Amino acid sequence: MAAMAAPPPAEPPVPPGPCRLSLLAVEPLLFLATVSLGLQGPLATQYLWDRLGAEHGYSDRNSTESSGCGDGNATADPLRQEVEALVSHWNLYINLGGFFVSLFSVTLFGAWSDGVGRRPALILPCAGMALQTAIYLLVMYLELHVAFFLLGRILSGLTGDYNLILASCFSYVADTSERRARTFRVAVLEACLGTAGMVASIGGGQWRRAQGYINPFWLAFAASLAATLYAAFFLRESVKQKKAAKLFTLSHYKAVYRLYTAPEHPSSRWKLALYTLAFFLIVTVHFGAKDIYVLYELGFPLCWASDLIGYGSAASYLAYLSSLAGLRLLQLCLEDTWVAEIGLISNVAGLVVISLATTTPLMFTGYGVLFLSMAATPVIRSKLSKLVSETEQGALFASVACVEGLCSLVSTGVFNSLYPATLHFMRGFPFLFGAIILLIPAAILGWIQIWDSKHDYNHFQDASLSPTKD
Known part of the structure; x- marks a missing residue:
């Protein structure tokens, strides 16, 4: 009984257990x-x-x-x-x-x-x-x-x-x-x-x-x-382990700067930069497409009323839940990076279908193809988190949040300018443009995964050969 009583005093400094997390999440x-x-x-x-x-x-x-x-009277x-x-x-x-x-x-x-x-x-x-x-x-x-x-x-x-x-x-x-x-x-x-x-x-x-x-x-x-x-x-x-820290000091900004210039492991520097670039491109396309969905649906030939626009908005948000379920299932047999790649394929295919949509069923088909489109961003956030120490998580996600804010500004400027400029030859061109842009983060994630696999294999091969040399 004495041994059973020992754990409770040691519990407060330790992070909450699973049961408490489910109640205090x-x-x-x-x-x-x-x-x-x-x-x-x-x-x-x-x-x-x-x-x-x-x-x-x-x-x-x-x-x-x-x-x-779509007759242009309103804009005139x-x-x-x-x-x-x-x-x-x-x-x-x-x-x-x-x-x-x-x-x-x-x-x-x-x-x-x-x-x-x-x-x-x-x-x-x-x-x-x-x-x-x-x-x-x-x-x-x-x-x-x-x-x-x-x-x-x-x-x-x-x-x-x-x-x-x-x-x-x-x-x-x-x-x-x-x-x-x-x-x-x-x-x-x-x-x-x-x-x-x-x-x-x-x-x-x-x-x-x-x-x-x-x-x-x-x-x-x-x-x-x-x-x-x-x-x-x-x-x-x-x-x-909380510690007192001054709020108004440049050291906090330096902590964010050091993440990308002097990480714990040398290989983390370029991985942080590449993952951040991939995240920026994915979120920019996501925000930009969302900005023009309603304009695209209001115009000719879709001519959606407010009720259909509401259903379309709900369908776009359902991708978050379907991506969560798909991520959980795919993790049982695939590494996280390949789950993200499948998510990007879903995103690219959905945007291509939407760019060609001239009927309501085809537009909703595009929304349906996007069912795994939100699987890539949680994978990238998790990958970034694992590249830094426990005492740098706040600095890391603060920088990611700033990137996300920049994505919102860039996407608004690019996609809202591209949409009216391309109406005369292809109304859905901004979606096609977004699909092409997503090929870049897909290449980045695949290259990092292949490089890591080769690095791990070489390390394993060196370790297996070392006993024979002895």
Whole structure:
């Protein structure tokens, strides 16, 4: 009995066990934060459209819903073009303001969390998102100038914004998972992103149509506040050995820099760079395709109504869940890299089908072929995590979150410019372009895997020959 009593005192400094993780996991926090973000983004854009349109005398009577499908009448309206330009500019200011502020705060807080723990790096951005939503609500209630949207986004960016939540959640999983199970745990987190996005996109649009903007934004505020409280009172700390660390110091930025310039193992440097490049290309194509799905579906010859667009959005988000299931099954017989390659094949094939879609069944066939398209990113996140030490996970995922923010900006610029420029010869060309780009990360992942296999074989061969030399 005395021997049985020894383990409990040793338990607190050790990371939580599987049973506790199932009760005190980080997935609910990510789900709540993603629901909040998923509600805010589209609703804020629609509010800007209605508000700026009303200020300039533009009525919804002239919207595309009443102007026909693909006949160009709506875009010929100069007043509509002026409102579109204003909304686009304000969206650009808000997104750029949030990105550049969070670029510095994410790398600061991410590396800081390696010392002080993950919970502070989760509480701060969740509280910042709640503050941003509260400012958005004040703008709507008091009809303040839309520039206050930018103020709310900057304040959220100062606390790390959604990118820090992503970085801290993935760092938390890296802290609390075994290396063999890490890819699947990361995939579970990404499945939370898809599920929350599906709930927010479908529910938010229907709710706005029925009750306006205020009530959906109250739900976004409640979700971000609930995420803050969950991180503060229910989430167990994942860092094994916490230590006091100054927040405002250049050493945190140097920690991120050292990841790519002076890693523990020399081969890790180029692997980190190549995996990061592959991740950048995959996520850029993913974001870029999502940006133009609705435009593609609204235009001729598909001419989808709002109900079909909602089903299409749900189908695109279902790829997160089907990729999770496919990843789990394929891991039973394949190495992670080859699972990622199959995921990229699914992504390429789906985009090619969508680029040629002229009917509704063919468009949904394209969505169906994308069923494994989200299997590559969790594999890359896991591979990156295994290249650095336990005390560098926060710095690593902070840099990955910054790359993801850059992906969003690049994809918006490239795909939204490419779509109108190629309408005259092939409406689906941006999807075909994305499929071609995905061949680059597929080559990168395959080359690294082959190089590792040869390196391991040579090492094994040298080890087997060494006894004979003795």
